[in-house]
Amino acid sequence: MLNQVLYISVILMLSLGSHALPVKVSKGACPKNMTAVGDLNMKKYVGIWYPQLTYPLYLKAMPKCVKYNVTKSTGNKYLIRRSDIDSKSGKVRRRSTLILRVDRKGGKYTIKTNKSPHGFNIFVLDTDYKTYSIQYGCIELGGIINIVYVIIMTRDRFPSSEVIQRTQKLAKLSGIDQKTMVPILQNGCPIDV
Ligand SMILES: *[C@@H]1O[C@H](CO)[C@@H](O)[C@H](O)[C@H]1NC(C)=O
Numbered sequence: 445m446l447n448q449v450l451y452i453s454v455i456l457m458l459s460l461g462s463h464a465l466p467v468k469v470s471k472g473a474c475p476k477n478m479t480a481v482g483d484l485n486m487k488k489y490v491g492i493w494y495p496q497l498t499y500p501l502y503l504k505a506m507p508k509c510v511k512y513n514v515t516k517s518t519g520n521k522y523l524i525r526r527s528d529i530d531s532k533s534g535k536v537r538r539r540s541t542l543i544l545r546v547d548r549k550g551g552k553y554t555i556k557t558n559k560s561p562h563g564f565n566i567f568v569l570d571t572d573y574k575t576y577s578i579q580y581g582c583i584e585l586g587g588i589i590n591i592v593y594v595i596i597m598t599r600d601r602f603p604s605s606e607v608i609q610r611t612q613k614l615a616k617l618s619g620i621d622q623k624t625m626v627p628i629l630q631n632g633c634p635i636d637v
Pocket residue numbers: 492513515525
């Protein structure tokens with residue numbers, strides 16, 4: 445069963461193209477009781493975010509110095525500029541992801557992926573816009589397995605432990621299982637990454 449789950453999740457991750465996402469694979473359908481923010485305000489959500497905690501990546505080392513820059517693009521669209529450092533090669537990588545749609549009331553936005561035509565829904569479960577954000581996505585395969593993606597991120601590259609603790613508490617309240625989460629290394633990063 446586990447091999448099969450792993451196999452399917454690798455296929456799914458490939459189908460997300462360059463968006464190799466750190467995920468948690470479980471049996472059963474996606475949880476039905478997750479609730480996102482009721483009014484996602486992208487104008488306030490733009491700017492720099494530093495991912496701090498996430499699930500591990502399968503078969504790949506977690507990049508470090510991960511930074512998202514959510515920016516307004518042309519035609520009322522938004523773009524996520526992502527930079528990070530490949531922990532194996534030490535190379536800086538930069539790429540942009542287009543946000544196809546924003547569903548303000550649904551508390552979610554949809555990112556463009558290489559191969560999935562409908563994109564991938566990312567829910568903002570909780571944010572105060574100025575300190576922290578908890579992002580969540582889930583794909584399920586026929587109700588047999590579900591693949592959960594979570595990023596806990598902060599506005600500061602080095603948030604205080606108080607901010608981290610408070611955010612982790614909020615993530616728990618949002619129903620996020622943090623047992624297998626790993627930190628994203630944010631120290632020793634070049635100034636422009
Ligand atoms: C974020 O993106 C905007 C728009 O491209 C740019 O002006 C700004 O300098 C970027 N910020 C950082 C810290 O990279």
